[in-house]
Amino acid sequence: MSTAFRSPAGADAAGVACCASLRKAFARARFWIALGLYALSAQLAHALLPIQDWTTISGARVLFVENHDLPMLDVSVDFPAGSGYDSKEQAGRAYFTQQLLRLGAGGLSENEISQRAADVGARLGGRFDSDRAGVYLRTLSGARERERALDLMARVLQRPEFPQAVLEREKARAIAGLKEADTKPDTLASRAFNRMVYGDHPYGLRASGEVETVAKLSRADLEGFYRRHYVAERAIVAIMGDVSRSEAERMAEALTKDLPRAGGDAVALPQVQSLQEAAARVLPHPASQAHILIGAPGIRRGDPDYFALFVGNHILGGGGFASRLNEEVRQKRGLAYSVYSYFAPLLREGPFQIGLQTRGDQAQAALGVVRDTLRDFVARGPSARELEEAKDNLIGGFPMRIDSNRKIHEYLATIGFYRLPLSYLDEFVANIRKVTVADIKAAFARHVQPDRLVTVVVGGGVEAAGPR
Numbered sequence: 104m105s106t107a108f109r110s111p112a113g114a115d116a117a118g119v120a121c122c123a124s125l126r127k128a129f130a131r132a133r134f135w136i137a138l139g140l141y142a143l144s145a146q147l148a149h150a151l152l153p154i155q156d157w158t159t160i161s162g163a164r165v166l167f168v169e170n171h172d173l174p175m176l177d178v179s180v181d182f183p184a185g186s187g188y189d190s191k192e193q194a195g196r197a198y199f200t201q202q203l204l205r206l207g208a209g210g211l212s213e214n215e216i217s218q219r220a221a222d223v224g225a226r227l228g229g230r231f232d233s234d235r236a237g238v239y240l241r242t243l244s245g246a247r248e249r250e251r252a253l254d255l256m257a258r259v260l261q262r263p264e265f266p267q268a269v270l271e272r273e274k275a276r277a278i279a280g281l282k283e284a285d286t287k288p289d290t291l292a293s294r295a296f297n298r299m300v301y302g303d304h305p306y307g308l309r310a311s312g313e314v315e316t317v318a319k320l321s322r323a324d325l326e327g328f329y330r331r332h333y334v335a336e337r338a339i340v341a342i343m344g345d346v347s348r349s350e351a352e353r354m355a356e357a358l359t360k361d362l363p364r365a366g367g368d369a370v371a372l373p374q375v376q377s378l379q380e381a382a383a384r385v386l387p388h389p390a391s392q393a394h395i396l397i398g399a400p401g402i403r404r405g406d407p408d409y410f411a412l413f414v415g416n417h418i419l420g421g422g423g424f425a426s427r428l429n430e431e432v433r434q435k436r437g438l439a440y441s442v443y444s445y446f447a448p449l450l451r452e453g454p455f456q457i458g459l460q461t462r463g464d465q466a467q468a469a470l471g472v473v474r475d476t477l478r479d480f481v482a483r484g485p486s487a488r489e490l491e492e493a494k495d496n497l498i499g500g501f502p503m504r505i506d507s508n509r510k511i512h513e514y515l516a517t518i519g520f521y522r523l524p525l526s527y528l529d530e531f532v533a534n535i536r537k538v539t540v541a542d543i544k545a546a547f548a549r550h551v552q553p554d555r556l557v558t559v560v561v562g563g564g565v566e567a568a569g570p571r
Contacts, residue, residue, distance in 0.1 A: 151505075151529045152505075152515075152529070153168065153169070154167070154168055154515065154525045155169070155348060155351075156519075156525060159335070159355050159356050159360075160356060160360070161335035161336070161356075161360050161362065162335050162337075162338075162365075163180075163335050163336070163337075163338035163359040163362075164340065164519055165340040165341075165342065165352075165355045166340070166341050166342070166515050166516075166519040167343070167348065168342070168343045168511060168515060169344075169346070169351070170344055170345065170508065172345075173344070173508060174243055174244045174245065174345050175244055175345060175508055176240075176343070176344035176345055176346060177239070177341075177342070177509055177512035178239065178240045178253070178256065178341070178342050178343075178354065179230065179237055179239035179341045179516050180237050180238055180239075180256075180260055180339070180340050181235045181236070181237030181338070181339045181341075181519075182236055182237055182333050182334070182339075183235065183332065183337055183370070183520075184197055184200070184201070184236035184237075184328070184333060185231060185232050185233045185234045185236050186198060186231075186232070186233050186305065186306075186308060186309075187233045187234055187305045187451070188305065188332060189308055192316065193316055193319075193324060194308045194309060194312040194313055194316040194317075195277070195309075195311055195312015195320060196312070196320060196325065196328050197231075197236060198231060198310050198311050199270070199274075199277075199312070199317075199320055199325055200236070200325045200328045200332075201229055201231045201237075202229065202273065203263065203265050203266075203273065204229065204238060204263045205227060205228075205229060205238070205259050206266065206273070207263070207265070207266040207269055208258045208262050208263045208264055209261075209262035210258075210262075211255075213269065216255060216258075216259065219255055220252065220255055222251070223243070223247070223248040223251045223252050224243055225241065225243070225251075226240070226241045226242075227239075227240050227252070227255060228240075230516075231310070232310075233453070234449050234450045235520055236332075236333075237339075238260055240252055240253070240255075241509070249346075253354060253357065257358050257361075260333070260359075260362065261358075261360075261361040261362055265322050265326060267322050270320070270325070277311060277317050280311075281312070281313065281314050281317065288388045288390045288562045289394055289561075291386050291394075291561045292386070292396050292559050292560075293396070294309060295386060295396075295561070296398065296456070296559045297454075299382055299559065300378070300398060300399060300400060300454060300557050301375065301400070302376065304373055304375055304376070304451075305372070305373070306375065306449070306453075306454075329363070330363045331363075331366075331370070332370070334364060334365045335360075335362040335363070335364055335365075336364065336365045337369055338359050338362060339516065340355045340359065340519075341512055341515040342354065342355065343508050343511055343515055344512075372450055373451075374451065375452040376400075377400060378399050378400070378552070378556070379555065380555055381554060381555055381556055381557070381558070382557050382558070383557070383559075383560075384557075384558070384559050384560075385559075385560045386560070387562075388561050388562035390562030390563065391463060391562070391563065392460045392461065392462065392463070392563055393460065393461055393463045393465075393466040393469075393560050393561070393562050393563025394458075394561045394563075395459050395460065395466065395470065395558070395559070395560050396457070396458050396558070397458075397474075397477075397556055397559075398454055398456035398457060398556060398557060399455055399552065399556050399557060400452035400454065400455070401446045401447065401448065401452055401453055401454055401455035401551075402446055402452055402453065403448055403449065403450065403451060404448045405448075405521060405522070406448065408545075408546035408550060410535060410538055411542040411545070411547075412543075412546050412550060413446070413535075414490070414493055414494065414497065414535060414538045414543060415480075415543035418480075418485045418489045418490065418493045418543075419444050419477070419480050420442060421443065421445055425492070425496070426442075426443075426444075427480060427485075427489070428444060428476055428477075429441065429442055431472050431473075431475075431476045432469060432473060432476070438469040438472060439461045439465075439469055440460070441459065441460075442457070442458070442459035442473070443457070443458055444456065444457040444458075450521070457477070462563065463564040464563075466560060466563050470558065470560075477551070480547065483544070484540045484541070484543050484544030485543060486540075490540055494535055494536060494538070498532050498536070501531060501532055505528065514528060
């Protein structure tokens with residue numbers, strides 16, 4: 104005769120909780136495995152990420168991905184208000200406007216804002232670059248935590264106070280930091296590179312400003328920049344996580360309804376001028392290593408050559424130890440520990456840059472190898488084997504680009520701000536697969552002119568760095 108065993112009531116409850124926990128874990132695993140499988144096949148009939156897109160009553164654009172596998176919520180609101188909208192006379196104004204949003208708003212001091220965020224386990228931060236400025240929030244999705252965190256975010260976005268005492272303190276800190284940074288060779292190289300590549304274009308300005316411009320910034324300057332650029336009609340709201348569509352709609356409305364309204368056309372960034380000839384600059388510095396930057400204006404976001412340049416640059420200098428520049432400069436000749444290249448697409452042409460450090464007595468030799476390697480790559484393109492290895496690497500690594508809510512949210516915000524296709528991630532792998540050697544060669548020929556590049560060398564006792 105068999106004997107049946109019944110668990111005590113407490114054990115039954117624990118078993119139910121355990122099963123529920125396992126079901127959630129399996130659900131999360133299925134979500135991420137599905138993403139990985141898509142990256143390998145790129146053949147699913149439905150979208151990789153079902154992005155929902157709409158406009159709020161106030162005119163803000165919203166992009167939303169619903170995912171209930173984790174009790175988390177990521178939200179951001181971005182504006183075309185980066186350092187590219189500064190002027191030479193007020194460099195740093197855009198940066199300080201964004202920084203002070205969270206340092207006093209809606210009747211709360213900076214300490215009260217920080218404490219209220221900490222009380223609900225939320226992280227309230229900012230985003231700032233050449234094109235964009237904004238605020239992001241990561242919070243638990245439970246109603247209590249979510250609503251309190253979103254209230255803070257709404258205050259920061261819609262009711263900033265720009266306290267005078269805080270502004271003076273932050274200006275003093277920034278000026279001290281700028282003076283310190285200006286003693287470092289990498290800072291000197293970057294500043295000289297940007298000025299030479301962009302001339303009078305605002306992309307050539309230092310985002311955090313200069314000592315003399317920061318010292319002159321006033322509270323009225325920040326308020327004016329906020330009213331001109333942080334407007335509802337040009338806001339991009341990105342929401343990712345554990346809320347429904349109706350909840351996301353209410354959130355987006357609450358975060359944007361009291362933003363300033365546009366009083367005219369959007370401020371357009373100036374055109375970026377192509378370099379007409381090569382230019383070189385050597386800056387003395389006691390550093391024994393020569394810090395070298397080479398480059399020019401590159402491409403805009405949405406350029407049809409993006410994927411050809413993305414894959415091609417991975418082969419040239421973006422693929423780490425497997426890149427051609429690394430092979431020629433480091434592996435074969437030992438002229439530098441590392442060397443890199445990248446394209447940074449922006450609303451206008453962002454920079455194409457090659458960078459390395461080397462001993463001063465090797466700087467000219469290293470420059471010669473870099474220039475020869477670049478000329479050969481532009482003229483001949485990659486080999487078929489290099490292309491296939493690069494594709495395998497990029498496609499195999501694609502799941503790592505979207506393996507968390509936070510990473511997906513970053514893509515969501517970028518897609519919205521730069522008005523990329525909503526199918527951008529769905530088509531990412533396919534767009535890499537279809538790149539050919541001819542595509543790369545043609546794209547580099549259109550966008551990189553080896554005889555019209557800027558070269559900056561700082562330190563290392565180098566006396567000349569002109570083009571050969």
